Amino acid sequence: MGGVSFLSTVPSFTNTTNHQHLTTISSSSSHRSAVIRCCKIDPQVSGESLSFHRREVLKLAGTAVGMELIGNGFINHVGDAKAADLNQRRQRSELLSKIKLTLSSTIKAKPELVPSILKLAFNDAMTYDKATKSGGANGSIRLSSELSREENEGLSDGLGLIEELKKEIDSISKGGPISYSDLIQLAGQSAVKSTFLASAIRKCGGNEEKGNLLYTAYGSAGQWGLFDRNFGRTDATEADPEGRVPQWGKATVQEMKDKFIAIGLGPRQLAVMSAFLGPDQVATEQLLATDPQVAPWVQKYQRSRETVSQTDYEVDLITAFTKLSCLGQQINFEAYTYPVERINLSKLKL
Numbered sequence: 564m565g566g567v568s569f570l571s572t573v574p575s576f577t578n579t580t581n582h583q584h585l586t587t588i589s590s591s592s593s594h595r596s597a598v599i600r601c602c603k604i605d606p607q608v609s610g611e612s613l614s615f616h617r618r619e620v621l622k623l624a625g626t627a628v629g630m631e632l633i634g635n636g637f638i639n640h641v642g643d644a645k646a647a648d649l650n651q652r653r654q655r656s657e658l659l660s661k662i663k664l665t666l667s668s669t670i671k672a673k674p675e676l677v678p679s680i681l682k683l684a685f686n687d688a689m690t691y692d693k694a695t696k697s698g699g700a701n702g703s704i705r706l707s708s709e710l711s712r713e714e715n716e717g718l719s720d721g722l723g724l725i726e727e728l729k730k731e732i733d734s735i736s737k738g739g740p741i742s743y744s745d746l747i748q749l750a751g752q753s754a755v756k757s758t759f760l761a762s763a764i765r766k767c768g769g770n771e772e773k774g775n776l777l778y779t780a781y782g783s784a785g786q787w788g789l790f791d792r793n794f795g796r797t798d799a800t801e802a803d804p805e806g807r808v809p810q811w812g813k814a815t816v817q818e819m820k821d822k823f824i825a826i827g828l829g830p831r832q833l834a835v836m837s838a839f840l841g842p843d844q845v846a847t848e849q850l851l852a853t854d855p856q857v858a859p860w861v862q863k864y865q866r867s868r869e870t871v872s873q874t875d876y877e878v879d880l881i882t883a884f885t886k887l888s889c890l891g892q893q894i895n896f897e898a899y900t901y902p903v904e905r906i907n908l909s910k911l912k913l
Contacts, residue, residue, distance in 0.1 A: 684751025699891020
C-alpha cells in the first residue's frame with residue numbers, strides 16, 4: 564500500500580535547462596551517507612534563472628543530517644516517551660477505577676452521609692479567591708482550624724468517612740498516597756452519581772434493577788470525562804483564610820449570587836447546585852426561586868428532574884461541579900504513577 568513519505572513532500576529543485584550548472588549528488592560504494600559535490604557555476608548565468616542555489620544545497624544537507632539522526636535512534640526515544648505516557652495513563656486509570664468502586668460501594672451503604680459529602684466537597688472548593696488565585700479545592704477543609712468554622716458545621720462525619728477511605732485507598736495505591744483534595748472531590752462526584760441513581764430508582768417504583776438500567780440507558784455518565792482527567796490535586800498545608808465561604812443556611816440569595824459570581828460562576832450554577840447548599844434541597848430552591856435571576860433556572864431544573872433522563876439538570880450540574888472542583892489547582896497529570904521495571908531480554912533463558 565502506497566503512502567506519502569517525508570522526502571516526497573520536498574519540492575523538486577531540478578531545472579533540466581541548467582542541469583549542467585547544478586550541484587550533483589552521488590553515492591559512494593565505500594560510504595553509506597550521500598556525498599554532495601558542488602560544481603562551479605557559470606558567473607554569466609543569472610542567479611534568478613538558477614533553480615538550485617547554494618542556500619538550498621545547505622538546506623538539503625541539513626535535511627540529510629536530520630534524517631541521519633532519526634535513523635540513528637531518535638525515533639526510538641520518541642517511542643519510549645510515548646510508551647511511558649501510555650503506562651502513566653493506564654496506571655492512573657486503574658487507580659481511579661478502584662477509587663470509584665470503593666467510594667460507590669461505601670456511599671451506597673451510608674446514603675445518610677451524602678449531604679455531608681456534597682457540602683464538604685463544595686465548601687472546600689468555595690474558599691477560592693479569584694483576585695489572589697488562592698484557596699479552592701485543596702483539601703484544606705480537613706484541617707481542624709477550618710473544619711470547626713460555623714459554615715462547616717455538621718461536616719465532621721463526612722470527613723471521618725473520607726479519612727477511613729483514604730487509609731484503604733493508600734494501601735492499594737502503587738504511586739503514593741492519594742491527596743485529600745482529590746479524594747474529597749471524587750467522593751463528591753460519587754455522591755452526585757448516587758443522587759442521580761436514586762432518582763432513577765424512584766422513577767422505577769423503587770425497583771433497583773430497573774433503576775440501574777434506566778440510569779445506564781439515559782444517564783449522563785459520559786459527561787464526567789473532564790472531571791476524571793483532573794486527577795492530581797495538591798493538598799494545602801494550612802487552612803484557607805476565614806470569611807470566604809458564606810453560611811449557606813443563613814445567607815441571602817444575593818449573598819449567594821455574589822459568592823458564585825466572585826469565583827467565576829453565576830445564577831445558573833447557583834440554581835443547579837442547590838443540593839450542595841444544605842440537606843433540604845426543596846427548601847433551598849424555594850428560597851432561590853424568590854430571586855428573579857435565579858428563579859428561571861430553578862424552574863428549568865425542577866422540570867428536568869421530572870423527566871426520564873433529566874438531561875438538562877445532570878449535564879449542567881456535572882459541568883458546574885467539574886469547574887468548581889478544579890478552582891485554585893494546577894493538576895499534576897503524572898500523580899500516582901510509578902516506574903515500570905524493564906525486562907532484561909538478555910537474561911531470559913529460551
